[in-house]
Each structure stands twice: as structure tokens, then as C-alpha cells.
Amino acid sequence: MIRLMTEEQPVVVLIDDDESVRAAVEDLLRSVGLRVESFRTAQEFLRSERPDALGCIVLDVRLPGGSGLELQRTLTESRVHLPIIFISGHGDIPMSVRAMKSGAVEFLTKPLREQELLDAIQVAIERDRTRRQDAKVVAELQARFNTLTSRERDVFTLVVTGRPNKQIAAQLELSEMTVKVHRSQITRKMQAKSLVNLVRMADKLGVSSAKT
Amino acid sequence: MKQDWKSQLRSSAAQSFVGGIGLAVLTLVCFQLKLNLATTGFAYLILIALLSLMGSFIGSFILSIVAVGLLNYFFAEPVFSFRVEYPQDVIALIAFLTTSVIVTGLTAKMRKAADETRATQKVLVDTIPALVWSALPDGSRDFHSQRWLEFTGLSAEEATSQGWVVHPQDRAAVEEKWRAAIATGEPLEVEARGRSAKGEYRWFLVRAEPLRDEKGTIVKWYGSNTDIEDRKNATEALRKSETQWREVFEHNPVMYFMVDATGIVLSVNAFGAAQLGYTVSELVGQSVLKVFFEEDREFVLRNVAVCLENLGQLNSWELRKVRKDGTVLWVRENAKAVRRSDNRVIVLVACEDITEAKRTADALRLSESYMVHAQQLAGVGSWAYTSSYQGGYWDIAEHWSAEMWRIADFDPSKGYPPSDLIFSRIHSEDRERMTEANTHVVKDERSLNIKYRYSRADGQLRVLHSIGALVHESGVATRFVGATMDITEQEQRIEQLRRADEELHQTQAQLTHVARLTTLGELTASIAHEVNQPLAGVVSSGNACLRWLASDPPQIEKARQSVDRIVRDANRASEVVSRVRSLVKKTPPEKVRLNINEAVQAIIVLTRREVEQAKSSLTAQLSDDVPLVWADRIQLQQVILNLIINAIEAVSSLSDGPRNLFVSATEDKLNGVLLTVRDSGMGLDPTKLEEIFDAFYTTKRDGMGMGLAVSRSIIESHGGRLWATLNEPRGAVFQFTLPTGREDAS
DSSP states (O other), rough: OHHHHHHHOOOEEOOSSOHHHHHHHHHHHTTTOEEEEEESHHHHHHSSSSOOOSEEEEESSTTTTTTTHHHHHHHHHTTTTOOOOEESSSSHHHHHHHHHHTTSSSSEEOOOHHHHHHHHHHHHHHHHHHHHHHHHHHHHHHHHHTTSSSSHHHHHHHHTTTHHHHHHHHHTOOOOOHHHHHHHHHHHHOHHHHHHHHHHHHHHHOOSSSOO | HHHHHHHHHHHHHHEEEEEEHHHHHHHHHHHHHHHOOOHHHHHHHHHHHHHHSSSSSHHHHHHHHHHHHHHIISSSSSSTTTTTSSSHHHHHHHHHHHHHHHHHHHHHHHHEEEEEEHHHHHHHHSSSEEEEEEOOOSOEEEEHHHHHHHHHTOOOOHHHHHHHHHHHHHHHHHHHHHHHHHHHHHEEEEEEEEEESSOOOEEEEEEEEEOOOOOOOOEEEEEEEHHHHHHHHHHHHHHHEEEEEHHHHHHHHEEEEEETTTTTTTEHHHHHEEEEEHHHHHHSSBBBGBBBBGGGHHHHHHHHHHHSSTTOOOEEEEEEOTTTSSSSEEEEEEEEEEEOOSSSSEEEEEEEEHHHHHHHHHHHHHHHHHHHHHHHHHEEEEEEOOOTTTSSSSOOOEEEEEEHHHTTOOOOGGGGOHHHHHHHHBBBBHHHHHHHHHHHHHHOOOEEEEEEEEEOTTTTEEEEEEEEEEETTTTEEEEEEEEEEEEEHHHHHHHHHHHHHHHHHHHHHHHHHHHHHHHHHHHHHHHHHHHHHHHHHHHHHHHHHHHHHEEEEEEEHHHHHHHHHHHHHHHHHHHHHHHHHHHHOOOOOEEEEEEEHHHHHHHHHHHHHOOOOOOOEEEEEEEOOOOOEEEHHHHHHHHHHHHHHHHHHHHHHHHSSSSEEEEEEEEEEEEEEEEEEEEOSOOOOOOTTTTGGGGGOOOOOOOSOOHHHHHHHHHTTTTTTEEEEEOOSEEEEEEEESSSSSSOOO
């Protein structure tokens, strides 16, 4: 409890059109000390102006005005990365497979087993926390990356592919010396400790040499 | 006679007195003049003769003796003595006396004869059965007979002065004729009414003839009034009677012919001739045969021959006559031959047109025979009963038609069977009803309408249907008339039909049930969901509750709220289950008054998931004031469910466009309730708007094709109508009506 208080309080977003289910699950989650925000439909949730807090979504597969799976897609498109736990009155296998493939944490059928739900929520929150930390790192790296000049970015892309300076110079039609200077600048700006470190950063940033 | 004698005595006394004075005067005169015996004797004789005219013979005789005595005393010598001096004087005296007696005797005899004549005349006049009178040439009356006076009640003087009283209407005519008669001397003859003493008028024939002297001058009129009242009345009566009889003869709607033995028409009445299109003169003198239908003439001759052989015997026959224009008529002739006073034999014929009667009779006979046939064909017998006393049972049979005898299976030759015998043939279980029905007829004058089992003489059981009603005459029931039908076969057929109908109903019910289960099958997922949702709620709330209780300190209030929710959700689940179960249950249809909105709402709940899954939206517009309908809830919901599922399926296959569903229940002025299910789906083939209601018609891959067929049969069995139309701009509209009344078309 104390740990949770000091840390960022996770929020469970519950989306279910059935009032009984919504009320019961909300009650259950509160009884274990979770913060719950519930919505009747996906649209309601999307329209709500809420801060992007740590948490997860418990989502009914069948919803009026668009299924849970569709909402999942929409959320991804609108860069909402909250992990999703699907709940369904009568889930079938193809649907659960599809849900899991598109990144769902868990696919639970009603009536919900308390432990399964709570476990899934725990997992989801953990996953969100991790994702958020990762995202923070990436954001830092991105900020560093943004300080690079365009020439430095070009060099960066080639460096992380593990090519020697000579090759890079040839490819970019620069002198080897210039490449070396850029390379040291990059390492400094990106605060990389080693090439390996730099390559990992590039991974996280999603920088690839493919397009160049 | 005594009267006679008295008057005679009176006249004799008068005669003697006058004679005495006359003699005395004469004696004195003659004595003074010193007339001699002979002269005086003549003078005496003349006096006595004159006196004898007014008196009786006795009186004259006494006067004669007295006169002889006077002659002797005063004129025969010696004077003043009855002694006679001269014998010639004695002779003279004797001659005087003799002459005097003879003269007075003759006079008396003559007078007597005259009296007798007068008396005879008077008797004659008074005996004539007429009122006799006479008048002077100037017309003034001078004599009226006793009868005249008696009739008029007038005295002779009154009669002479004022005449008789003629009826005012006749007076002018009588006076004119009388004046004319007097003026011309022509005899008078006039009929007039004269007034009697009693004031009555009677008819008289007044006749008068003038009496003329040698020179032809009228000296007197003699008249008689003959009472012709009775004759006149008789004549009038006769005239009337004759006119009447002539009328009867001529215009009686019977043709009368008088024909001689050879068949020549002697006379025919005007009606008879007119009926045949002839005038009387065209027939008289002609052979009567010409008015007969040619084929019947032989027959006529034979019949007339029979009449002539049997004088006075009435014969009648029917045959055809021909009119002048050739048309034929049927007549009935009554004829008899009679011998007339002139010894001639004639045939009298009265002939009546019976064409119409014959036609009516034929028609009646025909219609009777038709009725007999019709009754036989229809198996209907007719009957009529009367009662032995007013208010009693109608137990005296008056009429049974031939078919009635056949149905009741009795022998007509043995007469009407008694009521208790008929009653004993009625099936024992039906007798009480029959008695009751008959009592109602007697006591309440109700009509009879009863079906009952009846065993024929051979024991075969038949089903009969009797209907009857009382016939009233001047407000009193006088007859009980009715008909009895043998409905055995009909009843059997009805029973068969009833069974077939029952089987059909069972089959229909089964089909309806199967169709309902099929429809529900399509809803399995939704139903499961509907049950699962509240159950999910229950489980979660239960878990929550446990946790609230387990927390430290236990959160009792929170736990209670959880339990409340558990109860609510469990009820909700249970409701869904029972709702579904009622639809699945196989119960016989039971119509109740129900609000269609509730039925619609229940179905909307069941199909909610389906609607959502079809990504469609359902709008319900349930008017609050819809009238209650008389329907079986399950069947009605089955129809609504079917229509909504069809609508959902219609929109779920759409690739674009809105997926709208619309349900409404409104009051329909004409038929009660109008329910509409509208979708924006694929729509219907406009040429198959009726075909879709056929059984096994389906557009679904795995459909049975029973849904709409069953729905329609359900709605129609509720007295409503189900039909489909096209929606604008796209989709289909299904509508049904339900009457509010308790109409049960099934």
C-alpha cells in the first residue's frame, strides 16, 4: 500500500456496456484497492479527456457501436498504448487468438475468475510500467538524437550498422577524417559509452539504415 | 129490421099527419065550393095518391078510410050524416075506396120496388171494390160511395165540398187530366195516390166515364178509384225482381246456355257470349258446338246425349271451349235437360271459366309434388300438431309429410303414432332435453330447436334435428308447426371434419412450436449472453463482497452493496431464463388481454445482442395508448421475434449504408393495433411480397422457410393480418394488425 501510494497510482479503465458487469467488476477492483474508471462504450472512453496515466484497459469484446477489437485498433492508431485485457461473455477461440495477436494481455471469459482478472491486471500494469520506462528512455535518446546535425544523423545510421569509417566516408563521399569527427560528436551527443551502446540506442530509436 | 120498422112507423105517422091536414083543408075547400061528391072524391084520390108516395101503405089505407068517411059525411046526401041517401052514392063511395086502395097499393108496391132497387144499387155501389163517385158535367162531385167515405174518413158533405186528398206529387197531373177529360169528354184514366183516413197514401187507378143524354150532351161523370197499391207494389216488386234476375242472368260470372235437343243455342247470357268473344245474337240460333274445342266436341255430344236420356238429372264435366279469337279456355259445365211446358226438351247449361283455377290447381299439384321431392332430397319432414286443450302439450298430429313418416319410420296406413311411442324412440340420454324443450314450447311459447338421437323401428340410431314454432291465430297459439331433418350423415361428416381440424390444429401447434424453437436457436448466443452477463455480475460482486468483508476493518456497507447487486443480477438472470423458457415451453395457446408494448419490449431485450452484433441500431416507438389486444402472448412474441430477427439479418448482410431497425406499435383505427417492423436492409423482391409468406420459402442459407408462414397463420388465427411492403429508400416493412375485440378466427 505504502509503496503504491508513493509510486504513480495505476488506473484500470473498464469498458463494458453491461451495467451489472461494469458495476460488479468496478466494485471488485476497488475492493483490492485499484483505481477504476469505467465507460459504457469505446467512444465514451475515446472522447474522455483523461491524462495518460499508468494502467490498463479491461475491455468487453462486444460493444455497441464497434467491438472491443476495433477499439484496440483505434487505440493503437491514436498511440494509446495501454495494455488491454479482453473480457467476453462467450469468447470463441478465433476471436481470442486475434485479440492476443494484436497485443492483448489476456482474454478472459465471463463470469470472471477473480484471481485471473487480478493477475492479468497486475501483468498489464507491469507491462505498462515497463513500456512507460522504455518510452522514457527512448524519449531521452530521441532528444539526444534531435541534437545531431543531419550529416551526423546520416553518419549515425551507417555507424550503427557496424561499417568501418572508410566505407562510411566512401558512401557519403566524405573524408575519413570528417567521418571520425562526426563519429566522436555523435558518441558525445548521444552519451554513448561504446559502439554497442550506440547500436542499442539506434534500435530503441528505431533508426535503420534500410532507407539510406 | 127494427130500425126499418121504426122509420116506417115514423114515416107513416108523418104521412097520417100531413094527410090528415091535407084532407081537412081539401074538405073545407071542396065544401065551401059546394063541389059534388065525384069531384071531391077525385080531389081526395089525387091527395091520397100523392101522400102514398111519401108514406107507407098502411098510412095511405087509413087516409083512404078517413077520406071515404069524409065523403060520406060531408058530401053524400044527407049531409052531416053517415047515412047515404042515394044508392048511387054508395057505389061511388065504394068505387072511391076501391080506387084509392088500389092506387095506394100500387104506389106502395112501386115505392117498395124503387126502394129495393135503390138499396140494391147502394149495396152494389158499396160492394164494388172501388171507391165510386159521380160528378156533374162541370166536374163538381155530387156523390161518393160508402167505401169512398170510409177510405177518406170524410163525411158526404165534406167529400162533396172539398174532394179527396191526392198526394202532392200526383195532384197536378190528376187535376190536369181531370180538366182535360171534362173539356174533351174523353174518359179519364190516371194513377194517383190518395190519402186514407189514417193519413196513408195508397195508389189508385182513377177512372171516369161521362154519361150522355140522347143528344150526346154530358149529363154526369161516373168515376171509380180502384186501389192498386198492392198491385202496384207487386208489379214494382216483380219488375225489380225481373231486373234483378235479368242482371243475374246476364251478368252473373257464369255462362248460361239454353240449347235445344239438336244443339242449337236458344239463349245465352251476355256474360256467356262476352266470355267467348261473341255477341248474344251471334250465338243464338247457331249450333253450340262451334264454341267447343274441336277435340272436345265428341265428348260434348256424348255428355249431352246422357243429359237427354236422363231428364232433370244434373251432369257436370270439364272441357275446353274456344273463343271467337281462337284462344282456348277450360270450363266446368253443369247441365241438365228439362221438358218445357210446351213439351219441348231443352238443355240448360251453366258454364264456369276454370282456366285460372285449373292452372292454380295444376301449379299447386306440381308444387306439392316438388315439395315432396324436395323434402325427400333434403331429408326434411314437415309436421303440424294441435293441442287437445289450450295450454296443453301439442300432441295431436294434424299433418306429417311423406318424408316425415320415412324419417320417423312409422307406417302411415296405421295413423299417427301416439306421442309417447315417438318419445320412447328417442335416445334415453336425450329424452330429458326433449321434455325440457317441449315444456318451453308449451309454457313460454318458445320455438323448438333440438338435435337428438332417435332409433328407427329396426333399432338403427339416427341423429335428428327438429325445429318448430307456434302458429298464432288472433293472438292465440293454435298450432305447433315444424320440420325434422335427418342429420346423421351430416353429423358424422362434421365429426370427421372436427377431428381433422383438431389434428390440423395439433400439427399447426407443433409446427408453430418447432418454428419458435428454430427462431430461438438463432438466438442461442444472445440468450446465453443475456444470462451470462448478470451471472458475471453476480460472481464479480460476490468476490468483491468477500474482499470487503475480509478487509480490516471489514467494509460492511460496501459488502452490503455488493450483495444487493448480486440479488439484482441473479433476478435479472432468472428473468431472462424464464422468458426464454416460456418461449421454449410447449403450451396450448391461451388468449389473454395483453399490452403489445410489453411483448415487444421483451423481444427487444432478447434480441439486443443480435442487433449490436449486426452493427445496427434499433429504434422502438411504442405508443402509450395502444389498446389491449386479445392474444396468446407466446405466439405473439414469436411473430415479433421472427420479424425482428428477419430485419436484423436483412441489415447484417449490407456492405454499406445505414443499418437501421425500427419497431412501432400504434393504435389502428380500423383493426385495433398496428405493429410495424421496418429495416433498411436488402429489401424484398417486389414481385414476391406474397410468396415470402409461403411455407418453405426462404432466402437464408440454412433457413427452414417456416418463419413467415407460421407468423402469418398465428396473426390470422388472432383475427389480424400480416403483410409486407417495401421500405423507402431501401429495405422492407412488415406490418400486422390485431383486433382489440375478442375475435377468434381459428
